[in-house]
Amino acid sequence: MSPASASSRSASVAPWFGAVVVLQFAHLFAVATAAPERLALVHDVAGWVSGLLAVxxxxxxxxxxxxxxYLRKVWGGLTAGAALSLVSAALRSYWLHTVPDVAFTASPLLPYRMVAVVLANIATTYALVLLAMTYRQSGLQPPSSPRTKALWAVTAIAALAVGIPSLVTEVRNLASGVNSAPSAVISLASTLADMTTIFLVAPILSVAYMLRGGRLAWVWWAMGLSGATWLLYDARVWLAPLLPGDAAHGAELLRTLRTSGLVLLGLAGWLQRSALGPQKVEAPEASLNTSAGMS
Incomplete structure (x- = not known):
């Protein structure tokens, strides 16, 4: 692919990534300026917008x-995960608007949300594993190098560093009765799925770099950035004290990263669909579009 063609393609997707940034900053600004009693409503609105875009x-x-x-299985799994995640958000949203004075942890809807969250995480994790293996299905193999090995090591360490403390805490809370069983299951399922997502950032970004300059590369970049965003989201308890001001407010600000995580997932899907339109593609991308599409 010529430099001019690559530059033109980058310019064509720039507005889409710019839109993600705008949505992220809108959520961040709303949280930063909202009264404490309005934070739940702000997150609720943002959750609906980002969730619908992901679906x-x-x-x-x-x-x-x-x-x-093959890729229908991948995107079908991601669609199922996004839809179930939206169902989970809808249950919490319904409770927020109908019984605002009672915490959702005391809601009879909590077990139903637990089922939705567990199934959403299973579907999404399965789909991401399939996605990370797409290059093998297509016969492409990202070259091994010190840089890729370092990326694998960093993501593995990050996944363990973010996930293990959360898992230990949730197990202790469940054993001591601090959290109910549904709440603990929700946290455990989410943490395990997020650890897998973080770990898969390495192969996803490796393929994105290998396909750099092509239309399909942006699909992988969007997926990789989504995974990286979830890493920061999961580390919000650690990162919040590093932000200026109150740590609790910092954690609320970092919760807004959920918007980018979901919207980038939706953007990746849209870019994947756009990449299948009539176009001239070079051999590596053509191989990934055709060979990877076979079961």
């Missing part, structure tokens, strides 16, 4: 492939 984008990608295609 729309992943569904657009899944519907671009025919039944039996």
């Amino acid at each position: 729309a984008g992943t569904f657009a990608a899944a519907s671009a492939f025919v039944s039996g295609d």
